Amino acid sequence: MSALAHRRFLKMHGAGNAIVVLDLRGTPLRVSAAEARAIAADPGSSFDQLMVLHDPVSAETDAFMRIYNTDGSESGACGNGTRCVAFAMLDDPAMARPAEGGRLLLETSAGRVGVRRNSERSFTVDMGRPHLAWDEIPLAEPFPDTRRIELQIGPIDAPVLHSPGVVNMGNPHAVFFVDADPDTYDLGRIGPLLENHPVFPERANISVAQVLGREAIKLRVWERGAGLTLACGTAACATVVAASRLRMIGRQANVSLPGGDLFVEWRADDHVLMTGPVALVAEGTFAPELFAGIG
Ligand SMILES: N[C@@H](CCC[C@H](N)C(=O)O)C(=O)O
Numbered sequence: 001m002s003a004l005a006h007r008r009f010l011k012m013h014g015a016g017n018a019i020v021v022l023d024l025r026g027t028p029l030r031v032s033a034a035e036a037r038a039i040a041a042d043p044g045s046s047f048d049q050l051m052v053l054h055d056p057v058s059a060e061t062d063a064f065m066r067i068y069n070t071d072g073s074e075s076g077a078c079g080n081g082t083r084c085v086a087f088a089m090l091d092d093p094a095m096a097r098p099a100e101g102g103r104l105l106l107e108t109s110a111g112r113v114g115v116r117r118n119s120e121r122s123f124t125v126d127m128g129r130p131h132l133a134w135d136e137i138p139l140a141e142p143f144p145d146t147r148r149i150e151l152q153i154g155p156i157d158a159p160v161l162h163s164p165g166v167v168n169m170g171n172p173h174a175v176f177f178v179d180a181d182p183d184t185y186d187l188g189r190i191g192p193l194l195e196n197h198p199v200f201p202e203r204a205n206i207s208v209a210q211v212l213g214r215e216a217i218k219l220r221v222w223e224r225g226a227g228l229t230l231a232c233g234t235a236a237c238a239t240v241v242a243a244s245r246l247r248m249i250g251r252q253a254n255v256s257l258p259g260g261d262l263f264v265e266w267r268a269d270d271h272v273l274m275t276g277p278v279a280l281v282a283e284g285t286f287a288p289e290l291f292a293g294i295g
Pocket of ligand 1: 069077081232
């Protein structure tokens with residue numbers, strides 16, 4: 001039987017991004033890709049991202065997070081999930097509460113992220129610095145200018161989407177800026193083709209963005225390993241960085257996603273700050289049958 005059987009989890013969302021938080025601090029347990037897929041497949045615990053808390057790796061941090069997509073793959077960053085984790089660590093009565101004053105320092109395979117609470121259900125995450133060099137995205141071949149790379153989909157003389165900006169926010173993003181409403185693009189069909197394009201050796205999150213004004217962007221996202229989601233925090237950050245690099249906006253914007261709004265600021269010190277809401281949906285425990293057949 002899986003050691004995850006009967007473990008308690010929280011079902012949450014951040015601006016509509018479905019998040020499950022699982023606390024494995026104080027245990028040596030680690031979620032396998034097969035276990036993550038099994039948890040995602042059950043309607044009671046389905047998620048876009050599974051955020052798993054582990055004991056801190058670095059002395060001054062509050063916890064280490066592993067982030068799983070629905071296909072069992074792992075990501076170095078998840079903006080919406082990080083806000084949910086902060087809420088859980090600060091407010092959930094069954095979780096150890098390491099922080100005073102509503103601030104946390106969390107760590108992932110991609111680095112550290114700081115979180116501060118603004119109000120009961122609003123948090124700001126310091127997502128760190130964007131990485132912009134072609135080999136940091138990473139891309140499969142050198143592109144000296146990552147503000148727009150040569151990539152298109154659709155007929156060669158009339159591409160549906162072309163020339164995305166690429167940004168790594170702890171995970172790889174390609175942002176296609178369009179004039180039309182992002183809702184008019186068949187992202188469910190185009191997304192997986194671009195996610196798995198050979199130019200992205202680690203795949204990529206694919207965004208379609210419409211700049212509505214100097215501080216307003218409409219965004220839809222096909223997430224690597226998870227598909228269409230109602231919101232993606234790192235995509236919102238990557239979009240503000242990519243739009244700012246192209247002088248389409250200043251250094252901050254409200255990003256409207258199907259599930260809600262996120263406010264993103266690319267500070268002068270190069271850190272990207274993302275502010276948004278969290279919601280607690282339910283709590284549950286994993287039924288042992290969920291993991292049947294997983295060795
Ligand atoms: N929804 C997340 C991003 C999750 C990770 C992504 N699918 C990846 O594999 O990089 C967010 O809110 O940032």
